[in-house]
Amino acid sequence: MPDSLSRTSTPVAIESGRRRLARLGGVALLSGIALLGAPARSDTLEADPDAGYVPIDELSYETIIRPGAGYEAELAIRVALTNTSVNPQDMVLALGVPHGSELTGISIAAGGDWIAGEISKLATSANGPSNGRRDPGTVFAHELEAAGPGELPGVEIVAFGLDPNVTTQIELRLRVLPLLRGDRWQLELPRRNLELPNLSDQRRVIVQGLGNDENFWVDGSSSAGTPYMVTRSEDAIVVEWPAQARSTAQLDGNYEVSRDPDGQGGRLRVALRLGPSKPITPDHVVLVVDRSQSGSATLPRDSGRVFAQLLEALPASTTFDAVTFARDAERLIDPTFFAGGKAPRADNQPARADLARSLGVTVAGQGTDLRAAMQLAGEQLAARGAKHPLIVVVTDGMLPPSVGAEQITKALGDSLGKAKRPEILFVVDDPLLNMRGLPADHAIANLAAGLGARISLETLANLGPAQVNELLAAPKVLGNLSVSLPDTVVLDEPLPTGLVAGDFVVLEGSYGGRAPSKVTVRGRFGATKVSTSFTLAKRDPRPEALATALREGDRPRAVQEGLVLPDWYTPSMRRTTTMNVAQAGRVGWVPTGQLDSAIIERQLRTRVLPRARACYNQALTRNQILGGRVELRMEVGKGEVMMAGLTKSTLSHADDKLLACLEGAAWAMDVPAGNLDSQVYVINYPLEFVAPKGGQPPHAGELRDPLLEHLVRSADVLSDYQSAHERD
Structure with a gap:
């Protein structure tokens, strides 16, 4: 047995879409390159x-x-x-x-x-x-x-x-x-x-x-x-x-109180957890692999190995297909393996070998458009007519928050038509999440809750045949969590937004007067509502x-x-x-840098602004009086632009080519961030275009907005604070 079983103001608004990787956390702007550090002292x-x-x-x-x-x-x-x-x-x-x-x-x-x-x-x-x-x-x-x-x-x-x-x-x-x-x-x-x-x-x-x-x-x-x-x-x-x-309850737990000696109140404790889930028994599986730059370079290859093990565990008659995605989505299996329009079976070794080869040579790309991937997967499912379809999404969990469950549900529904809606399983391979667990307010957890999807945290490189079957039994994410408590009850900490696969949450607080005789907990598994009441159990x-x-x-x-x-x-x-x-109790990862406004300003002015100026100069050859304002939006995480586009445009004249060119300029941003940084950054970059007048040259530059500059300075203050106080 082995020894160890083991930061000039600039008009850029930076928002943070990450929560601290804890069960209950607040907004954090701390980020940067994360390196393995020495374990913290304990006992x-x-x-x-x-x-x-x-x-x-x-x-x-x-x-x-x-x-x-x-x-x-x-x-x-x-x-x-x-x-x-x-x-x-x-x-x-x-x-x-x-x-x-x-x-x-x-x-x-x-x-x-x-x-x-x-x-x-x-x-x-x-x-x-x-x-x-x-x-x-x-x-x-x-x-x-x-x-x-x-x-x-x-x-x-x-x-x-x-x-x-x-x-x-x-x-x-x-x-x-x-x-x-x-x-x-x-x-x-x-x-x-x-x-x-x-x-x-x-x-x-x-x-x-x-x-x-x-x-x-x-x-x-x-x-x-x-x-x-x-x-x-x-x-x-x-x-x-x-x-x-x-217990086979979807939502289980217990509610207990202990009275104060004076009998005028006491302490309250509610423990909640998701119950066991019935394993999925699919007859057709679509593997969807995230090949964005934020993930591990070996993620596609590891996905192929685990998928092969999954096919071995399923009946030979199970059919399969595969999709990979970054900014765009594409199929992975050669159409020649679809005999008579039918997808290859689990026992089709040439088709499996072709898939393994495709995943082995997959090249990481910028962008993370799960919506496009689910649309393509839906088209494939519509052609198969499966009775028990399953989509397995393998990702590092870094998904743009602007694309939520409603958009993905619509993209999938439109492409499915009348075909059977599939079960969705997210397999999340991220070292920080695997070590600390998945907080209910994380982007991937919110997405899974909205889709009614199952979710499993895995390190694919270590996943063997004995554990593959457990993927099919992964629970769903409970979203919109609420607990009915009278005004006499005060919780010690805020209520989390949901409850994640296999995890538990303990709500503790105090009450005055008599303790509530029961508490009712509500939530949603996608469109399905869940409500469970727990009666009081008195304890010493x-x-x-x-x-x-x-x-x-x-x-x-x-x-x-x-x-x-x-x-x-x-x-x-x-x-x-x-x-x-x-x-x-904290992860042994120590941040040694941070993604702040100085880094963002440098990247915008060296990568995005010059391209935006070139786009505008080209547009002036089509319309010499064109001018106005636009706002670019980039969603950034783990060293890549996951999603980019325009959120506002008040041009004096319509010019679709200019808008498309500006969107490309937003995608050109380069983000130096550590691979173990689980924060999502949202960057809003307003630009102003001024047409040439009276011999003056055209102007394409940053739009000075005092409010946005103030936001940046506030971000610096918060970032410095995080750097000094959150060394986890």
Whole structure:
């Protein structure tokens, strides 16, 4: 098994079409070249600094997953700590835990039986948690407040007076919400701090409660019947185990509250997720491959390999066709393989070889016009008369936001005519999205929701035959998400716009008075409305802290006195710990540049404006008094112009040739951006054309507009802020 299972003002308005790659995020203008960086530090182990070193060693680190009923599981984190000094020692150990985790229990042992903890409290002062002393052998645990919305949570373990040369085992138990990917549950375990020699450099992974013939997986590697697997602690890993979801609801979840002690309100929690989807059983499949410059150079070839595996898994009678697209769409299969007008079957090896050759020599092009591709695919489906057609769109997810679901639906519908409307499956291959998940407000998620399409995040290069069938079971995207809540309820964070394949969302907030007896959640799968109500499930209040002690007589006192921090544990230490945990939940990609107005101005003035002037000079040979204003619009992402055109034109005389030439000038823009930048930029560029008068030469230049200049300066301010504060 391997060691790692793992910025002169200019009249340009720049809009950002990306959201932060988090479950809930705000508008971001940060971008640039993204490079692989060193993993952020996570877990911390602190002891009395007067000792000059940390005398506590972590001998082992173990994660035990215990699958539960419904959509929850228990994660136990078990550490073995030894005091290597000759004096009793206090220590504070902070651990990063998965998103959505909730601390439910603690147990300790020192050479004997495990001793379970009880609910305690957190002793606080005006400046936060109190400092003080507790009996030797007393151990507390409590949740660390996340550094911000969407950040990784953590748990802090505080131990007092650990005996010299004695090993103490501590087990934390957490309620976790795994993701559902195909037929497997999936839980990501965050990376640990590789810079601390006192922490174990290995992580042992165990999944309990499996059947005799069932295995679990770590980063795709099977346990192959062994009871545990060993990984490097410094790596973030993904653990999977067989899913046996009993619910078949399209939208599932639960609603629970915990009352405040005074009975005047409490906390509310709604967990939502999409249920399993019935696999698609197509009789005709159209492969649509994105060959735009934003995608990986190997995307077409990898698409062909995965498509071949898919055809192998489908009945031999299944027919297929293929389309590739950038600025234009074109067919990929030679018409000679369509015998009698019928598409080739899955077992037609010459046709499959021809498709593989075509994909192998595909050249990336500028533009990303999915509308043209879907129109061509619709024409092909209209000619096939399939009863269960499927369109598989392989893309990096960088699609122009100006072309939405309504336009694509119309293009597909017009070309289909009376033919059967196909199922649509987006297979999205993007490294950032694959690592962080797909936020519901991402362009590709919004598009899939509007089309009623399924979506699957994949790294095609790593996709093997065993996983191909899971593509056909990918869930749809739930759009227009809304939750009926009374005015007495205030959510901690805004409601997301939707819910994406296999993912979950946890809504937390507070309520006053009586808790709502139920909540109703609504959304859409394309044109299909979904509405589900969840009745209230009361739970005990979330514990402030948990406490236990090695000596039996000390346990009641620990519970009664509550958690304090050691006298030497300063607020500065706590802030550092919280930020370390938050950083560990972020992707290991560090932006080293940004696409700002200076870069945009240079590209517009060297690539677009000279061409626009040439277009106007040619137009003057046709009409010497032609003048007016136009506005070009370019949608840019990942180093390419995805879509370009004119949004406004107030020419003094009609001239279609000039407009077409100006559109070509917009397409000529060159965008130096990193391939791992998932932001979409919308650039509005107004131009003014002035016909020659009284011996003056013609003028074609930028239209000075104070409002647009102000927008650019605002963009710079926001970009600088993002650069300083969002290093994810």
